[in-house]
Amino acid sequence: MRIIFIVREGLQGFKRAPLATTIAMVAIALALFLVGLFGLSVYNLTDLFQRFYQTVHLEVFIDPSLVEAQRSALQSRIRRIPAVERVWYVPPDKALQEFEEEFGEDLITVLKRNPLPPSFRVVLKKEFRDLPTVETIVKQLQSFPEVDEVVFQRELVRFFQKYFKLALAIALVLGTLVLLISILLVFNTIRLTIHGRRNLIEIMRLVGATNFFIKGPFMVEGIVQGMIGGAVACGWLWALVDLAQLFISETIGRPPHFYPLLIGFGIVMGFLGSWLSVNKYLKV
Amino acid sequence: MIEIFNVTVHIGSRKVLDSVSLRIDKGEFVYLVGKTGAGKTTLLRLIYMDLFPQRGNVIIDRFSSSTIRRRQIPYLRRKVGVVFQDFKLLTDRNVYDNVAFALQVVGEHRREIKSRVLSVLTRVGLHHKRYHMPQSLSGGEQQRVVIARALVNEPFILLADEPTGNLDPEASSDILELLEDINRSGTAILMATHNYQLIRKFPHRTLMLEEGRLQELPLEEA
Numbered sequence: 001m002r003i004i005f006i007v008r009e010g011l012q013g014f015k016r017a018p019l020a021t022t023i024a025m026v027a028i029a030l031a032l033f034l035v036g037l038f039g040l041s042v043y044n045l046t047d048l049f050q051r052f053y054q055t056v057h058l059e060v061f062i063d064p065s066l067v068e069a070q071r072s073a074l075q076s077r078i079r080r081i082p083a084v085e086r087v088w089y090v091p092p093d094k095a096l097q098e099f100e101e102e103f104g105e106d107l108i109t110v111l112k113r114n115p116l117p118p119s120f121r122v123v124l125k126k127e128f129r130d131l132p133t134v135e136t137i138v139k140q141l142q143s144f145p146e147v148d149e150v151v152f153q154r155e156l157v158r159f160f161q162k163y164f165k166l167a168l169a170i171a172l173v174l175g176t177l178v179l180l181i182s183i184l185l186v187f188n189t190i191r192l193t194i195h196g197r198r199n200l201i202e203i204m205r206l207v208g209a210t211n212f213f214i215k216g217p218f219m220v221e222g223i224v225q226g227m228i229g230g231a232v233a234c235g236w237l238w239a240l241v242d243l244a245q246l247f248i249s250e251t252i253g254r255p256p257h258f259y260p261l262l263i264g265f266g267i268v269m270g271f272l273g274s275w276l277s278v279n280k281y282l283k284v
Numbered sequence: 285m286i287e288i289f290n291v292t293v294h295i296g297s298r299k300v301l302d303s304v305s306l307r308i309d310k311g312e313f314v315y316l317v318g319k320t321g322a323g324k325t326t327l328l329r330l331i332y333m334d335l336f337p338q339r340g341n342v343i344i345d346r347f348s349s350s351t352i353r354r355r356q357i358p359y360l361r362r363k364v365g366v367v368f369q370d371f372k373l374l375t376d377r378n379v380y381d382n383v384a385f386a387l388q389v390v391g392e393h394r395r396e397i398k399s400r401v402l403s404v405l406t407r408v409g410l411h412h413k414r415y416h417m418p419q420s421l422s423g424g425e426q427q428r429v430v431i432a433r434a435l436v437n438e439p440f441i442l443l444a445d446e447p448t449g450n451l452d453p454e455a456s457s458d459i460l461e462l463l464e465d466i467n468r469s470g471t472a473i474l475m476a477t478h479n480y481q482l483i484r485k486f487p488h489r490t491l492m493l494e495e496g497r498l499q500e501l502p503l504e505e506a
Binding site: 002005009016199200202203204205206207208209210211213214 | 332355358359360361362363366372374376385386388389390391433434437
């Protein structure tokens with residue numbers, strides 16, 4: 001009986017104050033849309049960065065006079081370096097082919113011979129891809145007598161690292177701001193809808209309702225508002241991601257469990273907003 | 285039974301009640317008179333423990349203001365009915381639901397709610413208007429709904445803060461007759477008012493608050 005009353009009373013709030021509850025739901029939807037939009041941006045930015053880093057590798061040019069046995073021995077030594085994820089051999093003719101594909105020039109016709117030395121391509125593990133670590137590994141590789149030279153896209157790594165950190169810092173500040181504004185917006189709207197029904201709370205207190213009974217219906221209402229607001233925000237973001245995939249890039253995606261998390265966040269906001277607002281009227 | 289011992293209440297820097305003592309026995313009918321701002325409402329709030337004294341002690345039934353815990357207050361309020369001048373009815377539900385609300389929020393069963401609400405509405409003479417919305421009732425009728433709501437939990441005392449303040453003399457007399465009827469069935473009544481005509485017409489024990497002090501008025505003086 002108690003639970004049925006609380007749930008029914010909570011749901012009837014939508015019928016009894018349709019305007020106020022609708023405004024609260026729209027506020028929640030807007031707030032979650034902002035938060036979600038922000039989450040999507042950061043997720044896709046990080047994803048882009050990760051994907052770029054996948055392509056970063058070291059080119060280890062080796063002494064062309066090495067016989068195959070020496071070469072495999074060197075490859076094994078490189079593979080044993082803890083930071084190394086993958087290492088593979090690129091023979092001169094393969095390097096030439098790649099060069100010609102990339103720059104469209106026929107080196108053989110110009111130079112009459114293949115100028116490119118044999119090399120190893122080395123991909124580092126994710127956690128060893130920051131610039132100082134890469135430099136250390138480059139030095140280590142260069143200390144091998146069979147290695148002539150090690151090159152990698154140093155400037156590109158430096159550029160990305162610098163701007164990624166900056167972007168992340170800006171995102172953090174903006175994200176906190178967006179989150180705060182969203183929470184304030186939602187809490188304030190819910191507070192207003194509850195303020196409109198302070199009479200109800202006062203009567204409940206007068207006739208001897210326990211705090212559980214007074215809060216219960218508002219909690220139910222808050223949870224349902226959060227759920228509906230969250231679902232609406234998810235709809236908007238879904239459409240937005242679809243459009244972005246169509247017009248910007250197919251690689252734009254959403255984090256795992258994005259929509260359930262967003263609805264969950266809506267529920268938590270609705271619940272907490274109602275909880276705090278009702279509490280204000282329960283103080284003696 | 286209600287006992288107030290030597291109670292002092294400050295609101296802000298103002299001393300609203302000054303060493304007030306009072307005892308109301310089971311089934312008594314008591315008027316509380318005094319000018320606006322004399323502290324009548326404050327005294328009533330002490331009884332339903334919406335307010336606590338800085339000094340002294342208030343004992344209502346088995347609850348004492350000095351030892352009661354916050355979560356016990358709802359249980360005290362179920363034994364104390366409260367009626368206001370400004371009605372405080374829920375305009376989004378009908379008469380029946382307004383009265384039933386007082387039982388729903390204390391977790392009563394539906395069948396029990398129905399029989400008690402219908403019985404109390406009969407008692408205040410509004411059984412036939414149970415599906416009306418409060419806005420469609422006269423002032424006197426609305427006050428009857430509030431009284432029904434306060435009574436439905438079967439309190440041992442009914443506190444009425446200027447219950448006739450918004451009513452014409454005829455409706456006021458009707459309310460007083462209803463309160464006397466309730467009183468005859470054993471519920472104590474404490475009614476704050478400054479309607480002396482009404483007191484003369486329905487004489488009962490009368491207390492007067494003046495400058496924070498409480499004094500008993502002889503019947504003929506009231």
